[in-house]
Amino acid sequence: MVLSVSLALSLRLALLSALRVRAVDPIIRPASNHSCFSACSLLAERFPSQVHSSGTPLYAAFEGSFWSLQQAETPPYCVFRPESAPEVSAAIRTARQTQCLFAVRSGGHAAFSGASNAPNGLTIDLRGLNEVALSDDNTIAHIGTGNTWYEVYSTLQPSNLAVIGGRVAAIGVGGLTTGGGISFFSNLHGWACDNVQNYEVVTASGDILQVNISSCPDLYYALRGGGPNFGIVTRFDLFTYPLPQGLMWGGTLAYLMNYSSSILAAFTDFGMNVQSDPNAALIVAYAYYGGQYLASVDLEYAKPSADPTIFNSFKAIPWLQDSTGIKTLANITLEFNASNPSGLRETYWTATYQLNYTMASYIIDIFIEETNPVANATGILPACVLQVITTDQLSQMSKYGGNALGLSSTQPLILLNLAYMWENVEDDKRIIQACQNIIKRTVAKSREWGLAEDYLYMNYASQFQDVVPSYGKENHEKLLDVARKYDPEGVFQKLQPGYFKLNRNPKSSR
Incomplete structure (x- = not known):
């Protein structure tokens, strides 16, 4: 689902080298141990090899496969691993019949507890839905939701094709795509x-x-950014694009903080002028590591052309290490994945601002100021990641009837992702508070300067942020209407409480 920790921390590498449904009450009741015992038992009767409960090796392996420690520490009553859409249907019907709370996992790459693992509930693990197949004319790739992006890109590479998807190998197809991507x-x-x-x-x-x-068309619109509020997507049919041999150019430049002003100036200039060469993509990240703050810039280019001129300003800044080169798309996602380790405590936060050099500089200053007091936390690796939502990206959002995100700006935007890793639960409160302070202070300053943008990107948001209402009143109301049409009893609002809901954030769901 989310990617920017690996983007932010690429400097680390550079520096370190069908059941029947009974009628249900419209007010969905909370789950109990009994309800989920019933749900798991019913599913196990029908699919005995696909239901795993506590104490079994497959259950233990499942719990150990989550990216964040918070997710791994919230065990479900049982795990069901369907292998087809009808089997997913059986799981939904069973959860409704028994009133068991559930969660749905694609790649399991969310940061906070309960996002894709149901504490004491039913977790529906979609990794068995791993089809990657091309249409007869190769223009559409049929992608099962349980795939990771590395699996997708590797499978399509021999056909000289790619799809528009994630940038980190282990991220799942489902969460990333329904959240924006x-x-x-x-x-x-x-x-x-x-x-x-x-x-x-x-x-x-x-x-x-x-x-x-x-x-x-209404549900199609809602699924384009509305998250898991309308149903469980079991397959995405994605448009394909040529990428001969899977090759492109990319890598990371790592810098000392001495050059921060030059980096941010180049970042701002890129965002204002990238329409001159839309093959280019860019991520700027600042992180605290080894007792100092460092900067990294991830540069990617959609063709196997070495050192594209659009990146000259970054190449001209003295760098510590340069890992750029011609590589396969799949291998670039592996590079990002290597600096994005599993098994640590994680938090993500996001905000959006109009693109402006002074705003970008202020964000970095506040990141450092708020991170310094928590820099002694064991194993901490905090990152502040800046990207540009470009005018080219914004113009694409209106095609095929438009998406649900509500981004109508005609100017490029800064997209912020705070991505903190650490080891000990005792540090949770103060690290989360530091992130909250950064968001509060920078958003307040953006309003003071007339640079504010309300949009929150679901894939980078924390459990304390209200994502869907940030899409704007009109889009929010349209999404509520779609949910009432396709889910009149609120199954995905009440029985699936853990991720971003239409009217509340995940923290308020529990």
Whole structure:
């Protein structure tokens, strides 16, 4: 689902080298141990090899496969691993029948507890839905939701094709795409949610729908950024694009902080002028590591062309190490993944501002100021990641009827991701407070300077942030209308409480 920790910490590498449903009450009741015992038992009767409970090796392996420690520490009552859309339908029908709370996992790359693992509930693990197949004319890739992006890109590489997807190998297809999905190729083609031709979706009633702009235009719109509020997507049919041999150019430049002003000036200039060469993509990150603050810049180019001129200003700044080169898309995602380790405590936070050099400088200053008091936390590795939501990306958001994100700016924007890793639960409160302070202070300053933008990117948001209302009143109301149509009893609002809901953040769900 989320990617920017690996983007922010690439400097680390550079520096270190079908059941029937009974009628249910419209007010969904909370789960109990009994309800989830019943749900797991019913599923185990039908799918004995696909339901895993505590004490079994497969259950233990599942719990150890989450990215963040917070997710791994919230064990479900049982795990069900469906292998088809009808089996996902059976899980939804069973959860409704028994009133068992559930969560849905694609790649398991969310930071906070309960996001894709249901504490004492039913976790539906979609990793068995791992199809990657091309249409007869190779223009559409049929992608099972349980795939990771490395699996997708590696499978498509022999066909000289790519799709618009994630930038970290281990991130899952499902969460990233339904939350928006920024890609190396987004300046050319838009975000992942803007490149879905069709969704296969299991609705709250257990029906399996093929959702596209012709069949269900309202639901198609809602799934483009509305998150897991309308159904479980079991397959994404994505438009393909040529990428001969899977090759492109990319890598990381690492810098000392002495050059921060030059880096931010180059970042701002890039954001203002990237439309001159939309093959280019850029991420700037600041991180505290080894007792000092350092900066890194991830540069990517959609062609295997060495040292594109659009990046000359970054290359001209004295760097510590340069890992750029011609590589496969799949291998670039592995590089990002290597600096994005599993098994640590994690928090993500996000905000958006109009692109401005002074604003970018202020964000970095406040990041350092608020991080200094918590820099003694064991194993801490905090990062402040800046990207540009470019005018090219914004223009792509209106195609195929438009997405749900509500981004209508005609000017480029700064997208902030705070990404902190650490080891000990005792440090949770003060680290989360530091992140909250950074967001509060920088957003307040952006309002003072007339540079504020309300949008929150779901894939980078914390459990304390209200994402869907940030899409704007009109889009929010449209999403509520779609949910009332396809999920009139609020199954995905009440029985699936753990991720970003239409009217509340995950923290207020529990």
